[in-house]
Amino acid sequence: MATSLTKGTAEAEKTSPASGEKTFLGHPIGLAPLFMTEMWERFSYYGMRALLVVYLIAGGPDAKPGSQGGGLAMPQASSVAIYSVYVAMVYLLAMPGGWIGDRIWGPRKTVTVAASTIMCGHLLLAVPGKPTFFAGLALVAIGSGLLKSNISTMVGHLYDGPKDPRRDGGFTIFYMAINIGAFAAPLVIGTIGQKVNWHLGFSIAAAGMAIGLAFFLWGTRHLNPRSSQVPTPLTAEERNSWLKKGLIWLAIAAVFYGIVGGTGHFTMNWATVPLALLGLVIPISVLLRIKRDKELSDTEQTKVSGYIWFFVAAAVFWMIFDQAGSTMSTFAEKKTADNVFGINFPSTWFQSVNPLWVMALAPVLASLWLKLAKSNREPSTTVKFAMAMFFAGVSFVVFAIPMSMATGGHTVSPAWLIVIYMIQTMGELCLSPVGLSLTTKMAPQKYASQMMGVWFLAVTAGDCVTSLLSTAGVNLDGIGVILGEAAAAALAGGAIWVNRKKIVALMGDVR
Template identity: 40%
Template sequence: MTATASTPTAPQKGFFGHPRGLSTLFFTEMWERLSYYGMKSILLYYMYDQVVKGGLGIPSGTAKALVAVYGAALYMSGIVGGWVADRLLGSRRSILYGGILIMFAHICLAVPAGRGALYASMVLLVLGTGLLKTNISNTVGGLYDKQDTRRDAGFSIFYMGVNTGAFLAPFIVGTLGQKVNYHAGFSVAAVGMAIGLIQYVLGQRHLGDAGRLPTNPLTPAERGRFSLIAGAGVAALVVLVVVLAVTGVLTADLVINVITALSVLVPLGYFAVMLRSGRTTAVERSRVVAYIPLFVASVAFWFIQEQGASVLAQYADQRTDLNAFGFAIPSSWFQSVNPVVIIVLAPAFAALWMKLGTRQPTTPRKFAYGLLLAGLSYLVLVVPAVVAGTGVKANPLWLTVSFVLVTLGELCLSPVGLSATTKLAPAAFAAQTMGLWFTSDAAAQGLSAQVVKLYTPATEAGYFGVVGGVVLVLGVALYLIAPAIHRKMQGVD
């Protein structure tokens, strides 16, 4: 059977005027994000901190690049997670299995077993996030009819759940990790994911048919071929990794370069597949074409936003006056600025889009606003370096303002991008297109891995000025071509 119902079967009221199932997905994502962002708030420090202080002693430049390619692999795995949901499991079971893998990933980090546990955790988290993150967002879309004017508002509310978990994470996991030890923080991340799984299992009854069945299931013959090909592929990959490791070729730089290349090639290949597929109609093909510049804009936005866990995390730790207000601020706490702004303002943005209705800015214009704000967020950080020099630690307000600006851009782009993806996706590639959306983040972080190593206090002003200026120019260009993109969207706002 194929899940093709055009009318949602989930209860349409029960959660602030939205489908009741939104509450199940809201809290599942909240707990998953608490575990993920908690881990992420201390991961860079755990990598580059000295071994005698409980860290792994990895050089800071390599650590920043590894954090970036780790993020790239996480979001790239969404393509696989979307395919598994579309053709094998459906979104609902994919979410469950993904959450289980994520929980075990955090358990690996909770054990003080060195770099081996770190790499095992990375593999499990990449696989688990690929299954969960793509499909939970796609299931949110399945709660609404495609013409339901509540959709953007619903995604904004869902996004607030994401950021509630992200806000709490640095205060809980980050504080434990930096004040007690890193493994205590990672243990809390594992517990958070376990709570999210329990909540999800108990609340599935409110989802109706959303995500219950694959949208384009494999036939029995295709399943047999898939099992053979997948088994052979996994075996070949294991052999290749073992050979590279034994011969000494498998280095951090090799992994970084391979993931960077894949993060760019995978979305390019997937756009080609969707555009050439016989299952994509002429109208859907036009919408995919319109989606391409939005995808590029998303890459540019996340290129800056995701450096909050690498470049800006190092800036917070080494270049910010953490005693400016009379008490020591753990550097991980700055990771909460982004989610707290979203928690405060996401309802306002949701209400604004609902109030404006058909008069709200088009999706391409919202994306342009997001890029403009992201560019400004980096240009702001040029000021303390130029005015006071890099030998004097910066007031934490500069970093706070930078995080606030990029977060305002995120509210213009990210929840809107999730909603637009569910509306512009070809029917045969529904969950996979959501995976494609997340590969924009993967491409951003893959490219970032090649650039973040250039950041040092000596290059600070130039680094922030060039990166921020390029993204600002892209925002202006997108604003100017927005009407042409909107026409290609064929009636989708």
């Protein structure tokens, strides 16, 4: 890193490889270490996530009869609440993670710290015991939040600005790293953790992140020097102010939880409920703050109003979609056959289905949109969002069918979950890439960088609703609840469809 900082200005501004320079699939060679870092980070994250709920219920009353013990023996409702809060915090922390990269450490140092933190978190998960488990879970969430925004920023640094013709292709390759890691993780980490030893599985996740960190450190010399720079560093006054505020809030939390714990009233809900409420309050507060900013032009204010429609719909979508690792995971574990053509497999393998569908369907949908665009028939953003909500709702209507069949100890065919994941993936591909693009287009100039974090907050809000429902005792396995969530998706999609002309007007020149 030191040599990168000493290079001249002309070289520092160079972001594309010269003729004869080494490349990675036709792209700047720096894409290779970023690709490998992201792939192994996703390998560790999705591997651990595949194990999370089944480990939490293992050995308890809600575990599958005859399954491996040695877990935390928690009720399923508490496990779902913990899982949902954990995923919510990963996406919530992406916003302060980006801020730290912009204001304190710079992207390169932030990713190094993030990867190290994730690795340490997985190592703590590998140590038996509740205190180490939850400490490890917190470290993985913090590290993932730090890494998410900053590694994407460094991919952008490799190219000559937004108009570089290779830029979109580079992000497409980078996106494939996510799906390769997510596909392989449940097959490796899930199998070892669920069939051999839970903590060995978490150790493999730590090893995966260690490999990713090694690739990153090896490849730092190929990254753009800008990745080592702090774009807008904090002044000494700002640093002291933030430090003071942080210490005050830390002291308040320490005193509060010290009193709760000291009086013997602490339960898991004292941790999950405040975090879930925070995950709802922060997105609402951020959107209101942006909406009320008097420095925004009338056009920007109007676009923010239009964006809120998409944000709410996305939150409903992610509320359903992210139950793949909780409600659907426990259904796969306890009520789905684990034997096909004589081959026995662990339930964590189902977590590999979504990334497999993404890799299979993404090129198909991309080609379809391109073909329709040539004849001026490509669906608008509002229509794609309505389609995404339709697919989300249909997926849970279909889910209700095998759920009604799996009674009295009967199990259903794995084909049901494979079809449900396919439907959800179609919805994901209509919403996720469109939402990312929409966010960059509708963001006010003042909040150009922060709005990507705002988009991730939709995931936070959706998962926090799931956590609060589970904590409140709502049976998320109930057919009525599943159909109710499907109805919520249909309502959100219908609202966008019915009001599409109004929303398009609010979007201004964005389509």
